[in-house]
Amino acid sequence: MADQLNYPEGEALSDQIARRHTRGKIWRSSFLVALIIAILVLVSLVYNVVNQAFGLVAVENAIDPAVLVSQTGADPATVSLDELTKDDYVEMLQANISTGLGRRLERDQRFYEDRLVFDNQAAWDAACAAAEPAAGCLLPARDTDNVYQLVIERVVEQRVIETWFLRDSLLRGDEIRAEFLAENPNAEIEFRSWLTADFLTRPQSSRPELAGVRTAIFGSLWVVLVTLLFSFPVGVGAAIYLEEYASKQNIVNRIIQTNINNLAGVPSIIYGMLGLAIFVRVLGAVSSGYLFDYASIENRQNSLINSMESNFGITIIIEDGDVTSAIEGPNAAFDLSVTEAQLLVDEFTTLSWRNFDIDEVDASVIVARGLRIPVSVETDDNGTERLVPKDDSVMTAANFSLLSREMANAAKAIDNGRTVISAGLTLGLLILPIIIINAQEAVRAVPLSMRQASMGLGATQWQTIWNHVLPQALPGILTGTILAMSRAIGETAPLVVVGASTFIAFDPNGPFSKFTVMPIQIYQWTSRPQAEFRNIAAAAIIVLLILLLSLNATAVLLRNRYANK
Amino acid sequence: MMQGNYALQAKDLNIYYGSFRAVKDIELNIHTNKITSFIGPSGCGKSTLLRAFNRMNDLIEISHMKGSIEYKGKNLYDSDVDPVEVRRRIGMVFQKPNPFPKSIYDNIAWGAKINGFRGNMDELVEESLRSAALWDEVKDKLDQSGLSLSGGQQQRLCIARTIAVKPEIILMDEPCSALDPIATLKIEELMRQLQEEYTIVIVTHNMQQAARASDYTAFLNMDSSDRAGYMVEFNETNEMFTSPQNQETEDYITGRFG
Numbered sequence: 001m002a003d004q005l006n007y008p009e010g011e012a013l014s015d016q017i018a019r020r021h022t023r024g025k026i027w028r029s030s031f032l033v034a035l036i037i038a039i040l041v042l043v044s045l046v047y048n049v050v051n052q053a054f055g056l057v058a059v060e061n062a063i064d065p066a067v068l069v070s071q072t073g074a075d076p077a078t079v080s081l082d083e084l085t086k087d088d089y090v091e092m093l094q095a096n097i098s099t100g101l102g103r104r105l106e107r108d109q110r111f112y113e114d115r116l117v118f119d120n121q122a123a124w125d126a127a128c129a130a131a132e133p134a135a136g137c138l139l140p141a142r143d144t145d146n147v148y149q150l151v152i153e154r155v156v157e158q159r160v161i162e163t164w165f166l167r168d169s170l171l172r173g174d175e176i177r178a179e180f181l182a183e184n185p186n187a188e189i190e191f192r193s194w195l196t197a198d199f200l201t202r203p204q205s206s207r208p209e210l211a212g213v214r215t216a217i218f219g220s221l222w223v224v225l226v227t228l229l230f231s232f233p234v235g236v237g238a239a240i241y242l243e244e245y246a247s248k249q250n251i252v253n254r255i256i257q258t259n260i261n262n263l264a265g266v267p268s269i270i271y272g273m274l275g276l277a278i279f280v281r282v283l284g285a286v287s288s289g290y291l292f293d294y295a296s297i298e299n300r301q302n303s304l305i306n307s308m309e310s311n312f313g314i315t316i317i318i319e320d321g322d323v324t325s326a327i328e329g330p331n332a333a334f335d336l337s338v339t340e341a342q343l344l345v346d347e348f349t350t351l352s353w354r355n356f357d358i359d360e361v362d363a364s365v366i367v368a369r370g371l372r373i374p375v376s377v378e379t380d381d382n383g384t385e386r387l388v389p390k391d392d393s394v395m396t397a398a399n400f401s402l403l404s405r406e407m408a409n410a411a412k413a414i415d416n417g418r419t420v421i422s423a424g425l426t427l428g429l430l431i432l433p434i435i436i437i438n439a440q441e442a443v444r445a446v447p448l449s450m451r452q453a454s455m456g457l458g459a460t461q462w463q464t465i466w467n468h469v470l471p472q473a474l475p476g477i478l479t480g481t482i483l484a485m486s487r488a489i490g491e492t493a494p495l496v497v498v499g500a501s502t503f504i505a506f507d508p509n510g511p512f513s514k515f516t517v518m519p520i521q522i523y524q525w526t527s528r529p530q531a532e533f534r535n536i537a538a539a540a541i542i543v544l545l546i547l548l549l550s551l552n553a554t555a556v557l558l559r560n561r562y563a564n565k
Numbered sequence: 566m567m568q569g570n571y572a573l574q575a576k577d578l579n580i581y582y583g584s585f586r587a588v589k590d591i592e593l594n595i596h597t598n599k600i601t602s603f604i605g606p607s608g609c610g611k612s613t614l615l616r617a618f619n620r621m622n623d624l625i626e627i628s629h630m631k632g633s634i635e636y637k638g639k640n641l642y643d644s645d646v647d648p649v650e651v652r653r654r655i656g657m658v659f660q661k662p663n664p665f666p667k668s669i670y671d672n673i674a675w676g677a678k679i680n681g682f683r684g685n686m687d688e689l690v691e692e693s694l695r696s697a698a699l700w701d702e703v704k705d706k707l708d709q710s711g712l713s714l715s716g717g718q719q720q721r722l723c724i725a726r727t728i729a730v731k732p733e734i735i736l737m738d739e740p741c742s743a744l745d746p747i748a749t750l751k752i753e754e755l756m757r758q759l760q761e762e763y764t765i766v767i768v769t770h771n772m773q774q775a776a777r778a779s780d781y782t783a784f785l786n787m788d789s790s791d792r793a794g795y796m797v798e799f800n801e802t803n804e805m806f807t808s809p810q811n812q813e814t815e816d817y818i819t820g821r822f823g
């Protein structure tokens with residue numbers, strides 16, 4: 001009885017209970033506030049991205065389409081540019097672009113089956129008789145639509161001169177139109193989504209209207225593939241060893257365990273330094289693909305030397321596999337003809353996946369170890385970009401011999417491990433502790449009774465692990481892997497250190513390719529001065545998020561399939 | 566009692582968890598084709614002792630033992646004895662039913678498969694399920710998960726799984742503690758049938774079960790000074806329950822314990 005008096009009764013009891021409920025309610029509402037804050041942050045992030053990825057743009061044409069229409073004799077009031085004939089379009093091209101450009105377009109694909117527009121017959125026949133005939137010799141002639149596109153691209157030359165955010169575009173679209181058009185009567189204002197199908201399928205470009213994320217998407221996928229192929233088996237294997245075989249009593253194992261836990265918290269840039277030191281430098285011969293590609297690289301070097309000799313009269317001397325000198329040809333100081341420069345640049349671009357950085361600053365020069373060739377980027381009808389030397393490509397003999405030496409050395413490509421495989425392995429190291437820790441947890445969560453049941457039937461430890469522990473731990477292991485993969489896709493810093501390129505106009509096509517990845521592409525675009533780059537950066541962020549979500553969704557589906565079994 | 570008719574002989578057995586001695590100085594003979602039950606208060610080391618018989622304690626890293634357990638004249642803990650083979654000969658059924666998250670069929674077939682069974686698997690599954698008195702209940706749903714069965718059925722599935730690999734001795738750790746009286750009776754009946762072919766050792770908290778279902782009974786108690794379990798009395802079950810030799814035993818089985 002005396003004990004009972006120590007507890008509140010009656011009024012006091014209900015007061016006490018009410019107080020306990022109040023405390024619970026306060027906690028509950030503070031959790032709700034936390035949730036709301038989190039949602040607000042997320043919403044504002046999405047808003048910010050969407051706001052920039054869509055909106056009004058002001059475009060201006062070099063030549064007003066109406067003027068072009070009236071030049072053909074048609075009435076611009078009733079006929080629009082896209083309703084004309086192929087002959088009209090070809091005439092427009094003849095009137096408005098240089099013969100050099102026209103000839104190049106014709107070599108790519110001719111305008112008419114039966115006659116030449118820009119080239120003369122003799123040169124054309126020569127080009128077609130060459131060992132590697134021009135593409136146009138083999139292709140059928142361009143159709144009307146194709147020529148119309150050329151007119152839009154080369155003659156009308158539409159340029160974006162101003163962009164607006166989605167919010168402004170929606171709220172005060174009319175105002176913007178009125179104000180801007182008053183000042184720029186030649187401009188047109190239209191609504192544009194920067195995220196288009198073309199944006200996904202086009203490679204990187206120095207012009208924001210033409211730039212796409214294809215190379216970056218491929219880069220990210222390749223890197224993540226290598227990362228997973230490395231870290232999933234290694235991580236799960238290590239986790240199984242630590243959980244199932246290693247004695248918890250053993251001091252060495254405990255030190256290893258503590259280290260793994262701490263490694264998960266090491267800043268990613270440190271892994272970048274590690275990757276640079278190991279994969280790029282020490283294992284450069286492996287990670288550049290040189291070891292696996294030896295023969296073809298030797299051949300490449302030889303053909304390059306021959307081409308230098310026959311085209312430029314430059315002799316390259318090789319001793320013990322190294323270029324010792326390049327002897328200049330007959331012209332002491334020559335102007336590079338456009339053809340010669342093109343040849344050189346083509347050699348360059350085939351090599352560039354290994355060894356050259358194409359300077360991203362408006363891609364107007366190729367930089368090879370201090371040497372610069374002025375170039376411009378041109379897009380052909382298929383949307384592929386090609387580097388074209390500027391007409392004023394002048395190069396001194398000294399520079400040229402230096403360049404050819406560089407190129408011959410580049411063909412060897414011994415020392416450049418800044419490739420997909422180095423990046424993938426670096427990220428693999430980065431997420432390895434995450435995968436190990438999660439897999440360990442999943443393995444530990446398999447109840448002892450399962451192991452007892454299995455061992456009690458006379459199963460060996462490995463049979464128990466393979467048949468019971470792993471299948472039951474798999475959903476947990478995959479959850480950890482999903483987390484780790486998301487981290488890997490978003491990583492930027494270590495890849496900058498390991499040497500992701502900032503400008504890659506070619507799809508990575510294997511573990512030994514140079515590459516760029518989505519986050520680096522985004523970072524690079526946001527740091528460009530032109531406003532349109534920020535728009536496409538926002539579009540790229542949306543692409544990255546979608547990529548991330550779809551990879552995760554795949555992994556979750558996979559996991560659920562196993563979990564249901 | 567004839568010498569040589571023992572399935573297992575524990576000699577001077579001491580089992581430790583780290584530095585803690587859980588079971589001390591056990592001298593015990595398990596008779597072939599008989600049912601032996603272990604009774605005793607909670608924590609006195611019955612499970613620990615039982616697990617020692619098929620080296621299940623090896624799975625517990627901190628546990629180690631002194632003394633010997635002889636099986637067919639050979640110490641199970643000799644360095645040339647493979648625990649995998651020990652467990653194949655001496656099977657175990659656990660307190661909590663623990664079927665694999667596989668089909669009923671695979672629950673039984675798996676153990677046979679890993680032990681290199683070469684006969685007709687369908688026949689083996691049927692025969693094992695029949696011996697465990699489960700066949701009629703599950704014969705139409707062999708491809709359903711073992712986890713979809715009731716607790717009592719799951720426990721009989723675990724027994725069937727153990728029988729399927731044809732051990733010589735079956736160890737059961739409180740196999741009925743999660744079951745209702747009817748399921749319990751079924752399992753006791755089953756033990757009586759299995760006894761013809763197998764030697765059975767069972768841990769139980771249920772005095773009537775020990776009295777009803779076993780031929781021999783060992784009573785273990787916990788030493789109040791060092792908390793180690795020791796064997797108070799071992800005898801034929803009838804003797805033990807009608808005229809216990811030891812005061813402690815009498816107190817325990819009549820419920821005056823503690």
Ligand SMILES: Nc1ncnc2c1ncn2[C@@H]1O[C@H](COP(=O)(O)OP(=O)(O)OP(=O)(O)O)[C@@H](O)[C@H]1O
Pocket residue numbers: 582587606607608609610611612613614625
């Ligand atoms: N894995 C383990 N690690 C450390 N100590 C253990 C472990 N398993 C059992 N013990 C200890 O050994 C002693 C005997 O335990 P055991 O499980 O054998 O008792 P029991 O007789 O089976 O009890 P119950 O009837 O409650 O099942 C207990 O003091 C227990 O704390």
Ligand SMILES: [Mg+2]
Pocket residue numbers: 611612613738
């Ligand atoms: Mg027990």
